Amino acid sequence: MKKGKNLLLIVIGLLIISSSQIAGHYLKMPDLVSGILMGAGIGLMIFSLLRQKLRPNC
Numbered sequence: 001m002k003k004g005k006n007l008l009l010i011v012i013g014l015l016i017i018s019s020s021q022i023a024g025h026y027l028k029m030p031d032l033v034s035g036i037l038m039g040a041g042i043g044l045m046i047f048s049l050l051r052q053k054l055r056p057n058c
Contacts (some may be wrong), residue, residue: 003052006049006051006052007048009045009047009048009051010043010044010045010048011046013040013042013043013044013045013048014041014045016037016041016044017038017042018036019037020041022035
């Protein structure tokens with residue numbers, strides 16, 4: 001079950017990054033908004049990977 005949550009976080013992070021890139025291509029977005037969305041996506045993916053690594057093996 002934990003693997004599913006980690007995979008979901010990675011997928012959500014990738015969707016946030018890709019949607020911000022697509023929106024930036026078609027819309028005029030400030031650098032702040034673009035940076036926040038990119039950082040949130042990368043942060044979710046890193047959080048998922050760290051959670052998977054630091055979890056004790058049961």
